Amino acid sequence: MDEIVIARVDGDGKVIAQQRYRDYIQGPKSLAITAGLHGRKLFDILLDEFGYITYRDNKPAWNFILQTDTNRTIMNLLGKIAEAVLVRRCHEDNELNRILISKARYVSRRQPLSFTNKYFALGTGLLSTEKNNRIYYNPSETQRDIEWVDDRNKLLLKSGSTVSSGDIAGLQLKASTDGMNYVYDDLIKHRYMVPLVYFGVGRHNDFAEIASTLIKNGYLHHSMVDVDFIDAAAIDPYGFDEVLTYVDMVTAIVKGKLRPEQLLDIADDYPTLQTAITVTGIMQSGLNNEIEC
Structure with a gap:
């Protein structure tokens, strides 16, 4: 049988490397094949x-400290990657940026593009934010993985909020292969003051x-599903699928x-790679590269 x-x-x-297509789709995937398809993008992130x-x-060598809980470390790293992916997707897709801004502001109707196009998504834990918007770089932020700023570097606020009240709009992200054990408790304790976008990246x-x-x-x-708790796969299928490709x-x-x-x-030794790694290392000097759980 063919x-x-x-x-x-x-x-x-x-x-x-080769693998039956059915097995590759259902997983686990051949690392050699997956790295060939998607490894460079993950490397860059x-x-x-x-x-x-x-x-x-x-x-090249890894430059982070692992926690003792391997599974939680994997989920935490996937959440960070999801942050980078979703921020980039907001930059690429004005309509997605519009949808997510509306979610972050708790507005039922989508905000007009004339408003949302004024705002630029940033990840509070991303080095690109440290480089371009240093005052908003905070890798220890526990409430908002994504925020938005305008061309005056002013933060986007929730609907009805004022500058004096400072109720900042944002989104928290979680990625997990087992959400009942990883995010459920946070949700029942109402840990977050902003919507939680969830990447369910298990089988x-x-x-x-x-x-x-x-x-x-x-x-x-039930009315707060897709308001307080949002399915990443429904709101951005392309970003969700990208994060999913990185799981294995x-x-x-x-x-x-x-x-x-x-x-x-290719096992690179071209000089631009070493230069890029060195520059990033300088930016990171003095920082604790521990993947917190």
Whole structure:
């Protein structure tokens, strides 16, 4: 019986990795194939936005401290990656930016583009924010992973808020392969003052399961689904799918099974790579690169 396979070949056309298409789609995916398809983008995020890659002994090396809870570390790192992806997606897509601003301001009707186009999304934990909007860079921020500023560097406020009250609009992000154990408790304790955008990146998206359990147990009114608790897959399928492609690679990284250079199409030694890593390392000097849980 014929089967469809997905394969990775080298520059000479030699197959270096292959997997049945069905197995690849259902997971777990071949790391060699996934890295060939998506590794460079993940490499760039980990380097440019978090400084998690350094240059040691003439080759790239990981530059972070792992927590003892491996699974929670994986979820935390995926959440950071989701922050970088969703911020970039807001820059790429004015309509998505408009939708997310409306959610962050708790406005039922979408804000007009003439208003939302004045605001630029930033991630409070991203190095790009430290570089371009230093006063809003705060990797220890526990309430807002994403905020918005205008061309005068003024923060977007929630609807009805004033400058004096300072009720800043924003979104908190979580990514998990097991949301009932990772985000459910935070939701029932009403830990966040802004909407939570959830990336359910397990073998199935468990957003609906979490939402229905919250409603059943009286912690969330059904009208507040997609208001206080938002499904990333529904609001931005492209961004959700990108984060989903990184899950197996991030898991392998945290478990010590994937080196930085394995994320690249070629084991690079071109000078621009070392320069980029060195510059990012300088930006990160003095910072604690511990992946907090």
